[in-house]
Amino acid sequence: MGVKEGSVLPDKNQQESYIDKQFLAAPVKSAVDKFQLIPEFLKVRGLVKQHLDSFNYFVRTEIKKIVRANDLIISRVDQSIYLRYKDVWIGEPSVIMDGVTEKLSPHKCRLSDITYAAPIYVNIEYITGSHVQKTLVAKNNVIIGRMPIMLRSCCCALYGKDEAELARLGECPLDPGGYFVIKGTEKVILIQEQLSKNRIIIDTDKKGCIQASVMSSTEATKSKTVIRMEKEKIYLYLNQFTPKVPIMAVMKAMGMESDQEVVQMVGRDPRYGALLLPSIEECASQNVYTQHQALEFLEKKVKKSPYFSSPLEKEGRALGILRDVFIANIPVRQNNFRAKCIYVAVMLRRMMEAILNKDAMDDKVEDYCNIPKNLYGPQ
Structure with a gap:
């Protein structure tokens, strides 16, 4: 069939006006309608x-x-x-x-x-x-x-x-x-x-202790960082350190020597300060007040490794671990740990929110954001 002589074809703008955009953007409700979309999707994307x-x-x-x-x-x-x-x-x-x-x-x-x-x-x-x-x-x-x-x-x-x-x-x-x-x-x-990389996950361990964990992944290294509350005190769990390290000692080793600054960075809610108080007192009981004292304290917590043999290599191991392994997805430039301190404060705040409100916990199994799929290359 041809176009009748004298008829006028609608221009592009008129054709677009005929399209019901709300209908196209509306969610597909029935499973039958969704099934009809699969062949069209496979034509465009394919299976692989x-x-x-x-x-x-x-x-x-x-x-x-x-x-x-x-x-x-x-x-x-x-x-x-x-x-x-x-x-x-x-x-x-x-x-x-x-x-x-x-x-x-x-x-x-x-x-x-x-x-x-x-x-x-x-x-x-x-x-x-x-x-x-x-x-x-x-x-x-x-x-x-x-x-x-x-x-x-x-x-x-x-x-x-x-x-x-x-x-x-x-x-x-x-x-x-x-x-x-x-x-x-x-x-x-x-x-x-697998669990999502470079994403804070709030859950509980086998003993029921609430923890904040991050699976850090970069081109240079991969590591898992866990911050967990045990008996009202907060500890860092990292493979390079002995079983647990007081989190306030870690913050001081990264330059946050003021306890008040750490509390304010976590949040202004007085309940956050109350939850941090036992950790602050534990750090004081270890006579850790300055960055130098904190680094010396962490040096004693570093696991022995055959790769560190000479005294020169042993010197500064704790600082190197905090810079390169601890939350490796947050880069440190010129030994400025400010961004990493802020990230730890966010982890602490989310963990404390879960302690105060159980609804703030993450569902590692059902939340699709937390379980990306491993493909052949990077995600």
Whole structure:
């Protein structure tokens, strides 16, 4: 059917006015209507797009962040001798056979029972030579390992291929990818649930004590910080310290020497000060009043480690733990712990709110915000 002569088509603005935007924005009530949306959603997103996006971000961005955060390796014998990673990237899927590098395709790996993987390349520089004469050496395109490649990802030989090219490579055009080929066998990593990273969770331990915990995750380190109230006193639990450390000693070690300032930072409610009072008194009973005294106190609480052998390495361990491991998701620049102190105050306040009002507790199981899904790459 054609358009009648003399008729006027509605312009774009008029067409948009015909659309009931409130109807489109309204929630879908019945399960039957929701089920009808699934095919349309899968046409746009597919079943594995989230896996491909996660893996692509990892190989393009996240792997560089990880190497950048751990780029320097210094000799313990002579600190002027070091090795530094300058750049890192993933090459094309290939395998070395009889000294010859051959490109790989997923179909070939399935038939040959080999892993569909690509080399990891780095550019490095390092110091070589004796104590008298040292030389800076730079090397590029150094292979440090191999990484399995997800099919249809940006590193895959199938990426961006049309149906004819996929058929030539022995692949089905309808295969969405999102899996690996390991020793000739197709492998899929299942999505796993875990507690949210870098998020304060208020709950109770096995004994029923209320605690505030954070699973810190950065490119450089991962750690779990727990602040728990036991017998009306508040303690820090961190793997690098002995079982528990008074939280007020930790605050003083980070520069918050005034008890009043700590109380005001937590909140103006007098009940917060009353809950903090036993911890303040415990800190005073340990003769910990200044930052220097607090750091000396924490040095005695640091667990023994074979990595700290010389007296120079032992000096300042507590400060290094507070800076790099304790709530690692809050960065410390030039030993300024102000932001980290504020974060601890927020943890204390939320924990005290849960003590005063049980409804302020977090539900780790039912709250979907607290249980993100583990994909192939970063979340």
